[in-house]
Amino acid sequence: MKIRLQRFLANAGVASRRASEKIILSGRVQVNGRIVRELGFKIDPDVDEIKVDGKICHEEQRHIYIMMNKPAGVVTTVKDPFGRPTVIDIIKGLKERVYPVGRLDMDTEGLLILTNDGEVTYRLTHPKHEVEKTYLAHVKGMVTRRQILMLEMGIKLEDGLTAPAKVRIVKRIGDSTVLEIKIHEGKKRQVRRMCSAIGNPVIHLKRTHIGNLSLNNLKPGQWRFMTAKEIEYIKNL
Numbered sequence: 715m716k717i718r719l720q721r722f723l724a725n726a727g728v729a730s731r732r733a734s735e736k737i738i739l740s741g742r743v744q745v746n747g748r749i750v751r752e753l754g755f756k757i758d759p760d761v762d763e764i765k766v767d768g769k770i771c772h773e774e775q776r777h778i779y780i781m782m783n784k785p786a787g788v789v790t791t792v793k794d795p796f797g798r799p800t801v802i803d804i805i806k807g808l809k810e811r812v813y814p815v816g817r818l819d820m821d822t823e824g825l826l827i828l829t830n831d832g833e834v835t836y837r838l839t840h841p842k843h844e845v846e847k848t849y850l851a852h853v854k855g856m857v858t859r860r861q862i863l864m865l866e867m868g869i870k871l872e873d874g875l876t877a878p879a880k881v882r883i884v885k886r887i888g889d890s891t892v893l894e895i896k897i898h899e900g901k902k903r904q905v906r907r908m909c910s911a912i913g914n915p916v917i918h919l920k921r922t923h924i925g926n927l928s929l930n931n932l933k934p935g936q937w938r939f940m941t942a943k944e945i946e947y948i949k950n951l
């Protein structure tokens with residue numbers, strides 16, 4: 715069966731589907747010895763020979779799905795040009811190559827999925843699927859009902875208005891507040907920028923849920939393979 719080149723690369727665990735598109739556009743991919751830069755290009759994995767940077771790629775058979783509680787101080791990339799610790803360093807020893815699904819800032823902790831299933835990565839990160847993510851944001855100051863409403867209705871950031879969010883006060887600690895914030899988008903440092911915009915900068919940020927998936931008692935720096943039920947859930951999001 716013929717499939718698009720970027721889908722093949724994602725299935726082969728080369729990179730996420732979107733990152734694979736960039737790899738194709740940059741001329742690093744050869745099909746039967748010829749460089750292909752065309753995104754819709756279709757190949758037959760059983761017949762065609764695909765190379766990335768001169769190395770032959772095969773579709774990976776076994777898909778791996780990992781849930782991690784990313785600790786603060788670790789970057790969500792496979793390799794960091796500045797040599798900082800990455801989420802991949804945490805799962806050292808695993809022989810399959812996996813990739814983080816979406817991003818958490820270096821200073822943010824919490825739920826992160828890693829997989830070599832390009833299809834799942836694509837679905838979970840594509841804006842049209844709008845998967846809800848829940849954050850616990852410990853912020854400076856006493857957040858008021860009016861400010862909650864501002865967060866819920868949308869905040870004007872440099873890169874546009876944020877989509878409606880669900881926000882509630884979890885507790886007050888002295889003159890600071892812990893908020894639960896549910897958003898569907900993934901603008902860069904979105905929760906931090908939303909909180910700063912209402913005058914309550916984030917002290918500590920943690921992602922607790924992706925859709926219904928929850929960290930439960932996974933401690934920062936710990937990871938585990940996802941259960942069959944969890945995998946089925948993310949495949950159907």
Ligand code: URA
Binds near residue numbers: 818820904906907
């Ligand atoms: N919002 C942020 O500000 N940071 C994250 O890592 C995720 C959401």
